[in-house]
Amino acid sequence: MANTNDLYEMPRPILAKVIGIGGVGMVNETKPLPEALSKRITKIMDTGDGAILLSFGSVAPAYKMPMEWKKIFLATFQRFPKYQFLVRYEKDDIAGGRMSTSVEAKVASKNRVRLVTKE
Numbered sequence: 215m216a217n218t219n220d221l222y223e224m225p226r227p228i229l230a231k232v233i234g235i236g237g238v239g240m241v242n243e244t245k246p247l248p249e250a251l252s253k254r255i256t257k258i259m260d261t262g263d264g265a266i267l268l269s270f271g272s273v274a275p276a277y278k279m280p281m282e283w284k285k286i287f288l289a290t291f292q293r294f295p296k297y298q299f300l301v302r303y304e305k306d307d308i309a310g311g312r313m314s315t316s317v318e319a320k321v322a323s324k325n326r327v328r329l330v331t332k333e
């Protein structure tokens with residue numbers, strides 16, 4: 215057994231007896247969101263036709279992408295006014311980038327946001 219995920223591993227020769235069991239050390243519990251943020255997200259989820267969560271995870275922080283790409287994302291959000299966008303963004307470097315259809319929240323993980331989503 216190896217603590218690897220076959221989908222993410224580079225092809226390499228391994229013995230047939232080796233089985234990938236990725237995620238052995240993952241913690242399944244998540245802490246709840248702070249009450250104020252939970253209410254804010256719930257209010258957003260109840261508004262419009264739906265909500266879209268955009269997160270690049272901790273591997274690719276969104277603040278490091280080129281400003282041109284950020285402007286493209288903001289322009290794309292404006293094209294869908296009926297939907298609410300939750301954007302995981304780590305810094306406040308987009309001048310004038312806050313729109314009525316997007317809310318930037320510094321959320322620790324997507325699992326914490328899923329706790330307050332509608333079923």
